[in-house]
Amino acid sequence: MKSSPSNGKDRAGQSVTIYDLAKEAGVSPATVSRILNGTAAVKSEKRERVMRLIEKYDYHPNAMARALTENHSRLIGMVVAHSGNSYYSSLFAACESEAYQRGYATMLMNTHSLPALERSTLSRLCELRVEAAVICGGSIDREPLDEDFLNLLGSVRKKIRLAVGSRSPLPGIPGIMVDHAASMDLAVRYLARLGHRKIGYVYTGPQYIGTQERLTQFRRTMEALSLPIREKWLIQVPDYNIASGAEGIDRLLRLPEHPTALLGMNDKVTVGMLQGLLDYGLSVPGDYSLLGFDDTFVAGITTPRFSSIGYDYHAYASLLLDAALGDVPESAHPMTRRIPVYLKERGSCSPPARE
């Protein structure tokens, strides 16, 4: 027999339930539920009485209990490599806002690109029965994909919907990804249009898909424009950070011959490159034109500011959630959608002064 959980006075820390409300209002729990959800018409007199009690006790329905019966949690999990990083935090902010509008709350979890953490985080999300998880950064970006990770994704996908901020790793898991090829094409053609023929590129993480796509496209566009590709000017540095950018410049300037325009893998690397150039007493765009990728706000705070290839985080977030929440049959072909890119000019590129 079901009896009111809090009989008589409230038990400490125990929250009010629909049974409490029902009893005090002299109606059944079902009626309270109907009022709460607008599931069916209820006599306005009773509705009034219940509403007053809801006010009085500042009643909040228990989302867990609700999720248990309705079989949906209204929760979305977002697992990123480093939420402290401005790329991920901007993307998350956009996703959170998208999710909120659709009535979902968002859990954000960091993996620091550690496979063990990726595994346990995904496991936690399964336990929480999130309705979908969005994965950005970490193993998902590796090329080729790690087999263990792929297995993990496969088994997680059986339990919860998944979408990734990368190319689709598996049938049934849609991917949304920046159009890296288009971004590189845009960058190179822009510099070429300014008159540059000698273009250098400082890049990182050859094990990541984005890097590979950009590098490939770099060669393609250079060739398409009949510009010479100098392997020495393609400089691979260890990390996605400022120090690596500076290191890239160091190595570049030691070469006998230099390019007239420079591309940096992302804004952080480009900041390092800029600092490196300035430390050598060189000027931008006087001595070198400089162009970054991602168009984060840092491109606007260096001196000089630098131009950067960017894309719309809100569009990205929106597609990511559509993909995560949408109905993607498990059998669907791997499907990757691309985010379009744009060029934000800030005056760090000009026609080459030297040959």
Add this chain to the structure above:
Amino acid sequence: MKSSPSNGKDRAGQSVTIYDLAKEAGVSPATVSRILNGTAAVKSEKRERVMRLIEKYDYHPNAMARALTENHSRLIGMVVAHSGNSYYSSLFAACESEAYQRGYATMLMNTHSLPALERSTLSRLCELRVEAAVICGGSIDREPLDEDFLNLLGSVRKKIRLAVGSRSPLPGIPGIMVDHAASMDLAVRYLARLGHRKIGYVYTGPQYIGTQERLTQFRRTMEALSLPIREKWLIQVPDYNIASGAEGIDRLLRLPEHPTALLGMNDKVTVGMLQGLLDYGLSVPGDYSLLGFDDTFVAGITTPRFSSIGYDYHAYASLLLDAALGDVPESAHPMTRRIPVYLKERGSCSPPARE
């Protein structure tokens, strides 16, 4: 009568339960539960059998159901003003990591400092029965505190533990806050030690507690050191952003007499100030010494880099979670703990060149 929820073959999308495991292993659900939680000794033979099934089905216990019976969700809510902002995203990253270590998952929600969103967000967290919520930014920082908001906090506090990244707003709600007075004292004394007597300060948001504490301390320390306070050099600008910093410099340079050292409310404002100075063809620290607050990474990417007063985000996060998860009796006196500050030198301050 209780019967296995998935009788026979798995129903689509329906997940495996302890009943399924129990039935297939030929034990009772209670036994499975005991194995899962190590609540009681179970014959290793049965344990083996169950474990194998857990593997086989990649079983994940339903955290919602568990939360419902155990009456704790292992969830923490973090509500911030703008998670895209590097101050909040760094703080969140630190909190998430702290929470994860303690076995909690974290929900991050943005309020954009909108009272309506603050209210609905807190409401949502109550429904989710998070075990604690941490509030940073928005109304919680206003001085004086809005009465409606205070009421809201009071009623939320009755349902879930609360901690705020500001001063304690109410008995029973602990506050953890940067030691703004100490930070300003450190800043002014540092400049004074370099020989500066004329110090200007560009600040924002006089309706916020941090601003007020800094401004008050600015006057105090200046007085303590017998330095002249010039009201004209205390420049109030509208926003916490780059444009405001530049505006501050504009207004300052129009004055007949100028200070030799400049303080910026936070790093973003300071970036704007730096850009403003450079735009006027002035140099740092040649013409003006410049010092910021928060020591975010932006202080290291401008040219020149600038020194800034900072504090340890991890210590901050750790105290915040201690406070949120700790046992704070509702009757406890308002209690605010302060985060110590440090000075990070990056060469943007030197002895004054002029009088």
Add this chain to the structure above:
DNA sequence: TTGAAAGCGCTAACAC
């Protein structure tokens, strides 16, 4: 050691 059964707070199917 183990199982049966009650209950966590809510929704929904099924009467009336």
Add this chain to the structure above:
DNA sequence: GTGTTAGCGCTTTCAA
């Protein structure tokens, strides 16, 4: 319109 009742998946007495 409204109440009764049976779960949702788990933990936890209480007995055995």
